Amino acid sequence: MTAIAQNATITGTIEDTINRKTLPQTNISLLRAKDSILIDVIRSDSKGDFRIPKLNKGQYILLFTYPTYADYLEKVSVEENENKVLGKIMLTLKSKILEEVLVKSKVAAMRMRGDTTEYVADSFKVREGASVEEMLRKLPGLQVDKDGKITAQGEEVKKILVDGEEFFGNDPTMATKNLQANTINKVQVYDKKSDQAVFSGIDDGQKTKTINLTMKDNFKKGYFGKLELAGGFNNRWNNTLMLNSFRAKRKLSVYGIMSSTGKTGLDWGEQEKFGEGLDMQMSDDGGIYIDGGGRDEFSQSSFRGQGIPRSWSTGINYGNKFNDDKQTINGSYRYNKILNEGSSNTFSQFILPDTLFYQRENNDFVSNKQRNSANGTLDVQIDSFTSVKIKANGYNGTESSASTNLSQSINKAGNLVNTSNRSIVSKGTNNSFNSNMIFRRRFKKIGRTVSLSLIEEYLQTKTTGFLNSSNDFYDKNQSIINRNNVDQMKMYDVNTLTTSGRLVYTEPVVKNLFIEFNYGLRLNNSESKKLSYDKNNTGKYEALNDTFSNNYNYKILTNSGGMAWRFNSKKLNAGIGSDIAVADFTQEDVLRKTTTRYSYTNLFPRSNINYKFNTNSGIYFSYNGNSQQPTIQQIQPIRDNTNTLNIFAGNPNLKQSFQNRFNLSYNSYKVLSQQNIYLYGSFNTISNAITTNQYTATSGDSIGKTVYQYINVNGNYNGNIFGGFSFKWKKPDIRINAGINLNANRNNNIVNKINNVTDNESYGVRLGFSKYVEKKFSFYLSSNVSYNTSKSSIRRDVKTNYITQNHSFNFNYQLPFKFEINTDINADLRQKTSTFDNNNNVIVWNAFIGRKLFKNDKGLISIRGNDLLDQNKGFSRYIGSNVITENSYTSLRRYFMLNFTWNFTKSPGGAPVK
Numbered sequence: 001m002t003a004i005a006q007n008a009t010i011t012g013t014i015e016d017t018i019n020r021k022t023l024p025q026t027n028i029s030l031l032r033a034k035d036s037i038l039i040d041v042i043r044s045d046s047k048g049d050f051r052i053p054k055l056n057k058g059q060y061i062l063l064f065t066y067p068t069y070a071d072y073l074e075k076v077s078v079e080e081n082e083n084k085v086l087g088k089i090m091l092t093l094k095s096k097i098l099e100e101v102l103v104k105s106k107v108a109a110m111r112m113r114g115d116t117t118e119y120v121a122d123s124f125k126v127r128e129g130a131s132v133e134e135m136l137r138k139l140p141g142l143q144v145d146k147d148g149k150i151t152a153q154g155e156e157v158k159k160i161l162v163d164g165e166e167f168f169g170n171d172p173t174m175a176t177k178n179l180q181a182n183t184i185n186k187v188q189v190y191d192k193k194s195d196q197a198v199f200s201g202i203d204d205g206q207k208t209k210t211i212n213l214t215m216k217d218n219f220k221k222g223y224f225g226k227l228e229l230a231g232g233f234n235n236r237w238n239n240t241l242m243l244n245s246f247r248a249k250r251k252l253s254v255y256g257i258m259s260s261t262g263k264t265g266l267d268w269g270e271q272e273k274f275g276e277g278l279d280m281q282m283s284d285d286g287g288i289y290i291d292g293g294g295r296d297e298f299s300q301s302s303f304r305g306q307g308i309p310r311s312w313s314t315g316i317n318y319g320n321k322f323n324d325d326k327q328t329i330n331g332s333y334r335y336n337k338i339l340n341e342g343s344s345n346t347f348s349q350f351i352l353p354d355t356l357f358y359q360r361e362n363n364d365f366v367s368n369k370q371r372n373s374a375n376g377t378l379d380v381q382i383d384s385f386t387s388v389k390i391k392a393n394g395y396n397g398t399e400s401s402a403s404t405n406l407s408q409s410i411n412k413a414g415n416l417v418n419t420s421n422r423s424i425v426s427k428g429t430n431n432s433f434n435s436n437m438i439f440r441r442r443f444k445k446i447g448r449t450v451s452l453s454l455i456e457e458y459l460q461t462k463t464t465g466f467l468n469s470s471n472d473f474y475d476k477n478q479s480i481i482n483r484n485n486v487d488q489m490k491m492y493d494v495n496t497l498t499t500s501g502r503l504v505y506t507e508p509v510v511k512n513l514f515i516e517f518n519y520g521l522r523l524n525n526s527e528s529k530k531l532s533y534d535k536n537n538t539g540k541y542e543a544l545n546d547t548f549s550n551n552y553n554y555k556i557l558t559n560s561g562g563m564a565w566r567f568n569s570k571k572l573n574a575g576i577g578s579d580i581a582v583a584d585f586t587q588e589d590v591l592r593k594t595t596t597r598y599s600y601t602n603l604f605p606r607s608n609i610n611y612k613f614n615t616n617s618g619i620y621f622s623y624n625g626n627s628q629q630p631t632i633q634q635i636q637p638i639r640d641n642t643n644t645l646n647i648f649a650g651n652p653n654l655k656q657s658f659q660n661r662f663n664l665s666y667n668s669y670k671v672l673s674q675q676n677i678y679l680y681g682s683f684n685t686i687s688n689a690i691t692t693n694q695y696t697a698t699s700g701d702s703i704g705k706t707v708y709q710y711i712n713v714n715g716n717y718n719g720n721i722f723g724g725f726s727f728k729w730k731k732p733d734i735r736i737n738a739g740i741n742l743n744a745n746r747n748n749n750i751v752n753k754i755n756n757v758t759d760n761e762s763y764g765v766r767l768g769f770s771k772y773v774e775k776k777f778s779f780y781l782s783s784n785v786s787y788n789t790s791k792s793s794i795r796r797d798v799k800t801n802y803i804t805q806n807h808s809f810n811f812n813y814q815l816p817f818k819f820e821i822n823t824d825i826n827a828d829l830r831q832k833t834s835t836f837d838n839n840n841n842v843i844v845w846n847a848f849i850g851r852k853l854f855k856n857d858k859g860l861i862s863i864r865g866n867d868l869l870d871q872n873k874g875f876s877r878y879i880g881s882n883v884i885t886e887n888s889y890t891s892l893r894r895y896f897m898l899n900f901t902w903n904f905t906k907s908p909g910g911a912p913v914k
Contacts, residue, residue: 008055008078012086014048014064016093022048023091026066033059033075036670038614066091116190117152121181132213135181137772142189150176152189152209159192161212162251165319165330179244180226180903183219188212219246224905230864232897236260249321257313261866262892306874306889307342307365331376341366344874344889349835350706351882353754353794355698357417358835361407371397386441394433401426407645409704418473418704420645426465428492433458447508453501460495466541469644473701482701486644488548489541493529494632498522516564516577526554526632530640550638551590556629558583562604571612579604583629587652589637600656602627617668624661630654630690634710649709657688657712675727683719688712691881693750713748715757720744724766737768741786749881757793758881762786780810790879800884802836805829818852828875836877836886844872848899860901870894 010030014023026044030052031037039060044050057080064072069091078084119139137144142152150157160176192210225243238259245252257263315334321327343364350357375393382388405422438453466489473482500522508514532548533541564577580603587596605625612618636650665680691713696706724739741764749756764786772778783805790800807827814820824846832839850862874889 007081008057008084009082010052010055010060010062010076010078010084010086012050012089014044014050014066014089014091016069017090023066023069024048026050026064026091028052029063029065031061031063033061036061036616038616062086064089064091069093116188119187119189121184121187130181131176132179132181132184133176135184136176136187136211139187144176150211152211156209157189157211158208159210161210163215163249164212165251165328179213180224180905183215183224183905184213185216186214188214215246219905221247222906225903227902227904228899230261230897230899232895234895236895236897238263238897238899249325251317251319253317255313255315257311260308260310261895261897262309263311306344306891307340307367308890308892309338309340311339312337326381328379329377331374333372333374335370335372337368337370339368342890344887346885346887347836348883348885350696351751351792351795351798351884352696352698353752356412356795356798357409357696357704358411359407359409359704361405363403363405365401365403367399367401369397369399371395385443386439388437388439390435390437392433392435395431397430399426399428399430409645415476416474416478418471418645420469420471422467422469422644424465424467424642426463426490428461428463428465430462431458431460445508447506447514449504449506451504453504455498455500455502457498458496461492463490463492465490465492467642467644471644471705473703473705484644484702486641487535488545489533490548490642491529491531491533494527496524496526496632498524512567512569514566514568516566518560518562518564518579520558520560520579520581522556522558522560524554524556524558524629528552528554528632528636530636530638532641546591548639548641549591550636552632552636552638553586553588553590554632554635555586555588556583557586560604564606573610574608576607578606583627583656585629587635589652596652600627602656602658613668616670617666619666620664622661622663626659626661628657628659628690630656630710634690639707645705647705647707649707651710654690654710655688655712657686657690659687660685677725679721679723681719681721684717686716687714689714689716689748691716691747691749694882695752698752711750713750715748716746718743718745732771733773734769734771737766739766740764741766747881751794751882754794756881758790760788760790760879762788775814777811777813779812780808782806782808788879790884792882794882800833800835800879802831802833804831818857819849820852821847821849823847830875830877835884840873840875840886840888842871842873842875843869845869850899854902858903860899862899862901864897864899865894866892866896867894 014026015021016023022044024044024046026048028042028044028050029038030040030042032039040052042050042052055078057078060076060078062074062076064074070093072089072091074086074089076084076086121135133144136142136150142150144150150160162179189209189211192208223243223245225241227242228238228240230238238261240255240257240259240263242255243253313334313336315332317330317332319328319330322329343362346359346361346363348359348361350359373393373395376391378390380388402425403423405420405424407422408419409417411417434455434457436453436455438451440449440451442449467486469484469486471484471486472480473484475481500520502518502520504516504518506514506516529551530549531551532545534543534545535541536543558581560579560581562577562579564575566575567573580601582599582601584599585597588594603625604627606623608620608622610618610620634650635652635654637652638650640648662683663681666678668677669675689712690710692708693711694706694708697703721742722739723741724737726735726737728735741762743760743762745760747758747760749758764784766782766784768780768782770778770780784807786804788800788802788804792798805828807825807829809825810823812820812822825843827843828841830836830840845868846864846866847868848862848864850860853859853861870893872891872893874887874891876887878885878887
């Protein structure tokens with residue numbers, strides 16, 4: 001074995017270019033040139049001199065940073081045993097630089113500041129009028145998918161800040177899609193620590209990948225915005241206005257949206273789970289859910305649910321700082337309205353121990369939803385040691401809906417077993433209010449802190465509805481043997497109020513070692529009044545139906561206390577501890593005048609280890625044990641007959657479940673080569689998991705009818721592995737990314753009195769390519785392929801195996817005379833199975849051709865076509881413990897629009913901002 005000498009040395013002196021004075025305590029970072037790995041960080045001495053000893057032969061980069069001075073980079077090559085003397089390193093005041101920071105390296109566009117990667121926005125050229133999102137696509141180490149979701153250094157970005165403050169709450173695309181790239185000075189990417197960790201100085205392992213956009217000073221003194229007008233055939237329209245007025249530390253923004261093309265908001269936070277294309281995940285009851293649709297229409301940028309919506313949305317955001325930044329206020333208000341109508345067709349296979357059932361359903365629906373919501377934050381720095389932060393948010397909403405459902409079930413032989421004709425009309429309100437106040441005090445001794453947090457959460461839902469259902473059941477001869485009619489009025493009033501407080505004290509023990517003590521008190525009070533009324537002799541809904549009515553109160557009082565040890569050093573952060581909690585439960589059945597009380601003593605162990613090999617790579621492990629109480633909907637002893645052929649019943653004897661969560665992740669990112677490797681794995685086991693005991697009648701006068709009751713079971717687990725590798729192929733300048741994902745899930749339940757174990761698994765691979773050539777073209781190609789399998793112990797002969805594929809392609813080309821074309825293709829391919837033998841493959845092709853207008857290309861007029869092949873259709877597939885369901889529904893199909901977009905800016909003096 002040959003030893004490698006480490007005897008080379010680099011020395012030098014740092015001076016000011018103007019006054020020729022030395023600069024002591026200058027920060028000096030040493031990076032390995034070939035992969036940008038950070039090797040060492042030192043400071044110059046009191047005379048401005050520095051010395052870096054014990055270096056291997058090779059190429060290095062030196063980064064010099066000093067307050068109020070421009071950064072300076074120097075490439076250095078050293079030989080074995082060489083004493084490299086750099087002489088004087090001259091730094092220049094920022095105030096003396098008129099246009100840009102002068103550095104010697106080609107990588108001046110980006111730099112490392114500790115754990116923060118900082119990009120100079122103007123160094124990454126984009127077209128005139130481009131959004132921040134377009135600019136982010138060019139930054140090394142950042143990826144932006146077609147839905148606007150951002151990945152930085154292998155991790156999803158959860159929060160976007162503008163000058164350190166939230167912009168319209170937690171809606172990242174309010175900034176990335178609507179602010180213009182030329183308004184941004186710097187883009188800072190970092191791991192945002194928890195508020196408690198920032199305050200105490202003790203890293204608790206909690207982090208959020210965050211991007212902070214710092215704005216140019218001249219844009220803080222004027223206004224800028226974006227106007228989009230679009231209309232076309234088939235009653236399709238999409239109009240958006242965004243206006244921003246910034247003055248020093250005051251920020252005021254307003255926006256408005258009117259759309260019939262599915263645009264409902266500006267947030268991509270939910271799109272990771274419910275975005276465009278095919279998405280597969282494990283559900284709480286052990287099933288695999290594959291979906292192309294959405295959930296809450298008010299919490300995403302585009303409608304992903306069933307139907308064809310028309311939406312209206314408007315909002316205002318205000319932020320300011322006062323008294324030398326000691327008081328900060330930030331808040332926003334929103335109004336949303338969605339009118340939606342459509343239809344769906346569902347085909348299901350029910351797997352039973354001795355037979356199979358098949359069910360087809362047709363559903364037509366219409367709904368009207370409105371919501372007023374607001375949020376605000378007030379942060380007050382009382383003195384250098386004491387601060388108070390108050391957050392509040394809430395909403396008030398109304399909803400009305402009507403639906404009709406026709407279904408029929410057949411047995412394995414193809415004979416009809418039941419039919420159902422059901423209609424539901426409902427109208428209601430929903431309200432929420434949450435507040436959080438935290439008082440923080442630190443002491444002169446570093447690491448000694450105390451904090452008190454108070455939290456209140458309130459949620460209420462009130463609904464009045466009418467259920468009308470007619471169900472027929474058939475014998476072997478296809479004759480009706482039973483007819484069941486339901487005509488009821490239902491009044492639901494469900495509300496939950498949770499109040500809690502937590503006191504935390506931290507104390508340093510020795511260097512880098514801290515101890516934390518905490519005590520908490522939490523009260524959860526849930527009330528659920530669900531009343532069903534049949535018609536009396538006069539035809540009025542006044543006869544209370546005892547079977548489907550109940551008034552229930554559910555209270556949980558929890559006292560908890562705990563202790564944790566935390567070790568913080570430059571490379572290693574670790575913690576271990578546990579809380580112990582005593583939870584007292586009170587369940588009161590108001591109608592039946594019964595009360596049940598019981599208590600649990602819970603242990604909540606936790607540990608985490610975060611080790612950094614260097615600034616850009618590290619490994620993280622965590623373990624957490626926690627209990628989960630049943631919800632009031634699960635324990636309330638009432639039968640829910642909203643779906644008259646599938647009845648759900650609560651169980652007041654449910655126990656709380658306990659979950660053990662293990663997480664392991666590794667991330668390595670090389671700045672200069674733009675290479676990223678990431679791996680994430682998790683495994684969860686659940687004791688006393690809450691699932692269902694279901695019984696489906698296979699004979700008699702209610703054949704095909706199913707009753708579900710919540711129960712506790714053991715043996716449930718789920719795990720997943722997600723990994724990837726991305727890099728830039730330098731010569732053709734193409735970014736390549738590849739990855740794998742593995743999922744495994746075991747769920748236990750009871751089916752027709754037999755214990756059932758269901759195993760669901762999926763295996764996926766993905767590959768993507770992207771390239772951008774300024775003022776010429778860009779393209780993006782991505783492919784995902786997954787193999788899915790499911791089997792249940794009650795019928796091992798019935799297996800479900802199939803492959804799903806998603807392929808996406810986007811191409812933009814700049815033509816002469818300021819014309820441009822764009823095409824976007826998304827293909828979802830779903831393998832047929834013995835149960836689902838219809839063709840559900842969908843290829844959606846969107847395209848536009850447009851011309852830039854006005855000075856500096858601030859405007860664009862275009863003709864756009866959506867779903868040119870007219871193939872788009874809603875689709876979801878669910879694989880549960882013993883049911884497999886495929887649902888197709890109405891969604892936006894082919895349409896054409898004329899679109900006009902204008903990006904405008906102006907300074908206070910009347911001249912356009914440059």
